[in-house]
Amino acid sequence: MESLNYALLEEKKNNKYFLKTAPERVLQFGEGNFLRAFADCFIDIMNEKADFNTKVVICQPLPNGLSEIINRQDGLYTLQLKGIRDNAAVSENRIISCISRCINPYSDFDALLDCAKNPDLRFIISNTTEAGIVYDDSCCFDDRPQTSFPGKLTRFLYERYRSFKNQPGKGFIILSCELIDNNGEQLKSCVLSYARQWQLDEAFIQWLHIENIFCSTLVDRIVPGYPKDEAPQLWQQYGYRDDLLDVGELFGLWVIEGPDKLKDELPFEASKLPIIITNDHQPYKQRKVRILNGVHTAICCGAYLSGARTVLECMENNDIRSFIEKLIYHEVIPCLDLPENELLSFAADVLNRFKNPLIRHELLSITLNTTSKLKSRILPSIKAFYNSKGTLPKCLTAAFAFYIALYRQFCIQNNGSRIIKDTPAIIDFFKSHRYMPSDILCRRLFTMTHIWGEDLSLIPGFENTIVNFLNILETKSVQAVIHLCTAAPSEI
Numbered sequence: 098m099e100s101l102n103y104a105l106l107e108e109k110k111n112n113k114y115f116l117k118t119a120p121e122r123v124l125q126f127g128e129g130n131f132l133r134a135f136a137d138c139f140i141d142i143m144n145e146k147a148d149f150n151t152k153v154v155i156c157q158p159l160p161n162g163l164s165e166i167i168n169r170q171d172g173l174y175t176l177q178l179k180g181i182r183d184n185a186a187v188s189e190n191r192i193i194s195c196i197s198r199c200i201n202p203y204s205d206f207d208a209l210l211d212c213a214k215n216p217d218l219r220f221i222i223s224n225t226t227e228a229g230i231v232y233d234d235s236c237c238f239d240d241r242p243q244t245s246f247p248g249k250l251t252r253f254l255y256e257r258y259r260s261f262k263n264q265p266g267k268g269f270i271i272l273s274c275e276l277i278d279n280n281g282e283q284l285k286s287c288v289l290s291y292a293r294q295w296q297l298d299e300a301f302i303q304w305l306h307i308e309n310i311f312c313s314t315l316v317d318r319i320v321p322g323y324p325k326d327e328a329p330q331l332w333q334q335y336g337y338r339d340d341l342l343d344v345g346e347l348f349g350l351w352v353i354e355g356p357d358k359l360k361d362e363l364p365f366e367a368s369k370l371p372i373i374i375t376n377d378h379q380p381y382k383q384r385k386v387r388i389l390n391g392v393h394t395a396i397c398c399g400a401y402l403s404g405a406r407t408v409l410e411c412m413e414n415n416d417i418r419s420f421i422e423k424l425i426y427h428e429v430i431p432c433l434d435l436p437e438n439e440l441l442s443f444a445a446d447v448l449n450r451f452k453n454p455l456i457r458h459e460l461l462s463i464t465l466n467t468t469s470k471l472k473s474r475i476l477p478s479i480k481a482f483y484n485s486k487g488t489l490p491k492c493l494t495a496a497f498a499f500y501i502a503l504y505r506q507f508c509i510q511n512n513g514s515r516i517i518k519d520t521p522a523i524i525d526f527f528k529s530h531r532y533m534p535s536d537i538l539c540r541r542l543f544t545m546t547h548i549w550g551e552d553l554s555l556i557p558g559f560e561n562t563i564v565n566f567l568n569i570l571e572t573k574s575v576q577a578v579i580h581l582c583t584a585a586p587s588e589i
Contacts, residue, residue: 268308
């Protein structure tokens with residue numbers, strides 16, 4: 098079966114919308130399922146509805162990625178959006194045609210730098226996961242490429258500055274989509290740190306401030322990604338092979354913190370897209386990260402250990418659903434500084450989205466980089482609850498025990514493979530500590546301040562509580578921990 102590409106579309110006289118040629122106006126760091134189902138989908142719609150006339154050039158963020166497949170398919174892929182609309186199941190297919198190509202900077206770094214010389218380029222979008230926006234002082238200006246995403250970005254921005262100097266309008270609108278607090282500000286901070294470390298021109302630093310807008314953003318769409326079990330059947334249905342198939346839910350929301358003038362450059366209103374430009378994205382961010390993303394992270398490890406494999410299966414399991422509801426309504430919502438009616442309405446929507454029968458959201462996909470997700474999604478809620486109640490929230494704290502139990506068990510399998518994916522340092526830690534007593538493992542893990550940004554063992558009762566949960570997991574079951582968390586008021 099032939100692969101999806103423009104030649105095939107033209108051969109089949111495809112009458113659906115696609116844009117074959119347009120200026121490359123967006124550089125995107127990240128080629129994963131989420132960005133392709135979210136930002137690239139929105140760009141594609143703006144191209145169709147508002148003549149945005151924009152192509153996206155992707156920079157592959159890691160040595161192993163999708164560049165070969167993306168280029169083989171001319172940047173084309175099929176996106177399925179599934180959900181419930183007006184009480185009816187809806188599945189919408191769209192061939193996304195806004196991507197021009199994907200650069201692998203590890204094999205062709207010059208191609209990335211050449212993009213900086215393109216006068217049409219205006220936007221930079223990134224989603225390099227929570228672990229992506231980090232300052233690694235081992236990165237050097239002359240690396241090809243720099244190992245960290247902010248390092249690559251700084252080198253790219255300097256090349257842009259050298260090409261256009263202070264020419265107005267040649268800086269970038271930078272949209273950081275990583276799920277960390279103040280993602281745009283943190284990214285800018287990393288870039289400035291590299292500029293100083295590499296002793297780059299003071300004029301360049303001024304250019305960064307004046308000609309570039311680092312926007313903090315909130316992104317919201319559940320994206321299960323590539324439907325591996327259904328792919329062969331879908332290929333037959335479509336009449337072509339598509340190794341980049343992507344699946345997401347119908348719901349989508351993009352909140353961008355920035356000046357109103359961004360509306361002049363992003364025609365989302367004319368395209369009727371769910372994009373909000375605001376001077377403060379934090380209320381939207383906190384609500385979403387702590388409720389929706391927090392629940393995902395809290396349940397994925399424990400639910401997988403209990404035998405569940407998808408979010409829908411979690412909602413169909415009475416024990417796990419009770420755990421989720423207890424976590425949301427008794428541990429997270431009481432500590433959020435937003436109107437209660439808005440929080441309750443959002444929580445109800447989240448639970449309904451989790452129940453979407455058309456979406457198969459694999460728990461294992463959610464476990465990716467759980468360590469950094471616990472730090473950004475779970476820890477703030479634990480600390481807020483403790484500061485408010487003087488006690489620890491049971492469900493949120495149990496999430497750490499589930500995480501340790503899963504990582505300890507599956508950091509490596511007998512055949513040398515592993516089912517969990519995290520940074521090499523984390524995987525190595527669990528490999529070397531998998532048979533350690535729980536109290537020793539927890540003490541060493543929680544005192545790794547370079548991982549957590551603080552010493553978690555100093556949180557009163559935190560370490561002992563998790564050790565107790567781990568003992569229950571080892572001697573009884575996940576269900577026993579869940580019952581302990583849900584049977585009594587959510588306090589320890």
